[in-house]
Amino acid sequence: xxxxxxxxxxxxxxxxxxxxxxxxxxxxxxxxxxxxxxxxxxxxxxxxxxxxxxxxxxxxxxxxxxxxxxxxxxxxxxxxxxxxxxxxxxxxxxxxxxxxxxxxxxxxxxxxxxxxxxxxxxxxxxxxxxxxxxxxxxxxxxxxxxxxxxxxxxxxxxxxxxxxxxxxxxxxxxxxxxxxxxxxxxxxxxxxxxxxxxxxxxxxxxxxxxxxxxxxxxxxxxxxxxxxxxxxxxxxxxxxxxxxxxxxxxxx
Amino acid sequence: xxxxxxxxxxxxxxxxxxxxxxxxxxxxxxxxxxxxxxxxxxxxxxxxxxxxxxxxxxxxxxxxxxxxxxxxxxxxxxxxxxxxxxxxxxxxxxxxxxxxxxxxxxxxxxxxxxxxxxxxxxxxxxxxxxxxxxxxxxxxxxxxxxxxxxxxxxxxxxxxxxxxxxxxxxxxxxxxxxxxxxxxxxxxxxxxxxxxxxxxxxxxxxxxxxxxxxxxxxxxxxxxxxxxxxxxxxxxxxxxxxxxxxxxxxxxxxxxxxxxxxxxxxxxxxxxxxxxxxxxxxxxxxxxxxxxxxxxxxxxxxxxxxxxxxxxxxxxxxxxxxxxxxxxxxxxxxxxxxxxxxxxxxxxxxxxxxxxxxxxxxxxxxxxxxxxxxxxxxxx
Numbered sequence: 001x002x003x004x005x006x007x008x009x010x011x012x013x014x015x016x017x018x019x020x021x022x023x024x025x026x027x028x029x030x031x032x033x034x035x036x037x038x039x040x041x042x043x044x045x046x047x048x049x050x051x052x053x054x055x056x057x058x059x060x061x062x063x064x065x066x067x068x069x070x071x072x073x074x075x076x077x078x079x080x081x082x083x084x085x086x087x088x089x090x091x092x093x094x095x096x097x098x099x100x101x102x103x104x105x106x107x108x109x110x111x112x113x114x115x116x117x118x119x120x121x122x123x124x125x126x127x128x129x130x131x132x133x134x135x136x137x138x139x140x141x142x143x144x145x146x147x148x149x150x151x152x153x154x155x156x157x158x159x160x161x162x163x164x165x166x167x168x169x170x171x172x173x174x175x176x177x178x179x180x181x182x183x184x185x186x187x188x189x190x191x192x193x194x195x196x197x198x199x200x201x202x203x204x205x206x207x208x209x210x211x212x213x214x215x216x217x218x219x220x221x222x223x224x225x226x227x228x229x230x231x232x233x234x235x236x237x238x239x240x241x242x243x244x245x246x247x248x249x250x251x252x
Numbered sequence: 253x254x255x256x257x258x259x260x261x262x263x264x265x266x267x268x269x270x271x272x273x274x275x276x277x278x279x280x281x282x283x284x285x286x287x288x289x290x291x292x293x294x295x296x297x298x299x300x301x302x303x304x305x306x307x308x309x310x311x312x313x314x315x316x317x318x319x320x321x322x323x324x325x326x327x328x329x330x331x332x333x334x335x336x337x338x339x340x341x342x343x344x345x346x347x348x349x350x351x352x353x354x355x356x357x358x359x360x361x362x363x364x365x366x367x368x369x370x371x372x373x374x375x376x377x378x379x380x381x382x383x384x385x386x387x388x389x390x391x392x393x394x395x396x397x398x399x400x401x402x403x404x405x406x407x408x409x410x411x412x413x414x415x416x417x418x419x420x421x422x423x424x425x426x427x428x429x430x431x432x433x434x435x436x437x438x439x440x441x442x443x444x445x446x447x448x449x450x451x452x453x454x455x456x457x458x459x460x461x462x463x464x465x466x467x468x469x470x471x472x473x474x475x476x477x478x479x480x481x482x483x484x485x486x487x488x489x490x491x492x493x494x495x496x497x498x499x500x501x502x503x504x505x506x507x508x509x510x511x512x513x514x515x516x517x518x519x520x521x522x523x524x525x526x527x528x529x530x531x532x533x534x535x536x537x538x539x540x541x542x543x544x545x546x547x548x549x550x551x552x553x554x555x556x557x558x559x560x561x562x563x564x565x566x567x568x569x570x571x572x573x574x575x576x577x578x579x580x581x582x583x584x585x586x587x588x589x590x591x592x593x594x595x596x597x598x599x600x601x602x603x604x605x606x607x608x609x610x611x612x613x614x615x616x617x618x619x620x621x622x623x624x625x626x627x628x629x630x631x632x
Contacts, residue, residue: 052542077545081545090540095558103541107545
């Protein structure tokens with residue numbers, strides 16, 4: 001089932017127009033890269049999809065359900081199927097790795113039991129499996145802030161895995177990491193996409209990464225969609241449209 | 253500053269200070285008055301020599317019933333009472349008579365007090381005592397005294413004569429003042445702990461109401477936020493010692509008044525500090541947990557609580573430390589604990605005992621200061 005974004009506009013209370021009438025369509029199983037300068041509206045676009053940011057107008061339809069019109073309860077059911085990973089990882093630093101991963105499951109569990117800190121053994125097993133998939137099973141009982149940046153982002157991926165997501169939103173997942181770690185993180189995301197059939201929408205800074213992983217690119221500039229197409233269609237002219245005349249291409 | 257106003261302003265300031273000087277009665281000469289210097293020496297000497305160990309005193313006593321006047325048939329002749337020590341004296345006499353009392357077998361060179369003791373009666377419902385003479389036993393432990401038979405001895409309850417000898421053993425024992433100080437120090441620590449506990453329980457919900465990032469999301473929330481902040485600032489301007497004085501009149505002098513006063517002060521302080529912790533949490537985890545489909549309570553439990561629990565704990569420990577310090581002051585106005593006892597000893601001019609209390613406060617406060625700093629370091 002596709003994700004359809006129609007005439008999405010977001011104006012913040014201070015008057016900033018973060019998104020202007022953005023429309024596009026994402027088919028199941030695609031790996032969409034969102035590119036653009038800092039402040040182009042990439043983060044706002046991703047956060048509108050799971051309504052961490054409330055859109056000002058426009059509609060977002062996924063699986064024939066209008067996310068923008070969902071009640072708070074429906075919204076939580078939708079959110080639990082949408083995984084999200086972040087540039088700053090957004091782990092709870094003072095909690096253990098295992099607790100961080102388990103918290104990805106909160107939307108599926110009895111809220112009262114989870115408030116007491118109780119997770120069923122089956123969920124703990126699922127969390128350990130998720131940690132094994134990202135190669136961190138032996139760090140399960142460490143505090144999250146004892147891990148390196150790359151390890152923290154893998155915990156973020158394990159947390160998203162717990163949701164058994166059908167859609168994964170990734171907000172600059174490798175921008176805070178050493179470039180050599182970027183591929184290791186993106187390969188986990190690619191594996192989810194190719195083998196798990198999870199649709200991925202990922203904002204990225206570097207075009208070589210876009211060429212390597214994405215099946216589709218959406219270019220944003222000042223909140224407007226300035227490009228939609230396949231990665232290989234981005235030539236020098238289109239590059240300057242997205243990044244401005246001053247920009248120089250580096251890498252791929 | 254320039255222009256014609258300079259001279260008048262300087263003059264004005266001088267006048268204000270001159271008035272202040274007179275109003276508060278500043279008199280440096282008072283330091284050097286002869287009596288003041290004498291008192292100061294007394295107080296400081298006492299404070300640097302707190303009462304910790306005192307000489308042990310041993311006692312022995314013999315008591316003989318005595319009748320006034322002599323019943324029919326009885327004679328006012330000397331009789332021996334007790335084995336060792338013993339006293340030799342008549343067991344009855346008439347009012348106004350002078351009788352001879354001899355003691356034998358008492359501790360050599362001890363101080364002996366001879367006192368009349370009265371049983372309770374309609375005249376003396378609580379009974380009573382009256383010192384008849386003070387003598388010193390000689391080297392072989394005997395003494396002799398002449399005492400007058402007072403009219404009061406004829407009272408219906410009857411009377412007896414007690415001879416009590418006291419002497420220093422040369423050993424030293426722990427002063428009762430030190431024991432009292434230790435007991436009250438423990439009470440003070442508990443008092444501070446109770447106040448901190450009550451205050452924490454109340455301050456936690458208040459702190460969420462006083463946190464801008466939680467409340468200032470709509471007009472109602474914003475109004476509550478400003479109202480709570482205003483009340484906190486208002487109550488904070490009243491010093492704990494004033495609050496303690498009010499509670500002492502309300503619930504009576506004692507540690508409970510102290511607990512209440514410190515609780516009020518701590519609620520305000522912790523409420524403000526907690527709300528600042530909540531305001532500075534990292535919004536990232538809140539966003540991440542919200543995105544998993546968790547409800548509001550789950551978000552608070554898994555994204556907010558882990559971020560605030562250690563800073564909260566650090567502030568709680570810090571306030572326990574502060575409260576021990578303040579409770580010594582609060583005790584002065586009737587808040588119980590060591591402060592109240594310290595005030596009593598100072599009022600009774602028992603400066604050695606007061607010194608014991610002051611040193612105990614210094615010791616406990618510095619230890620708590622250190623412990624709380626280490627604890628706060630450990631839980632970072």
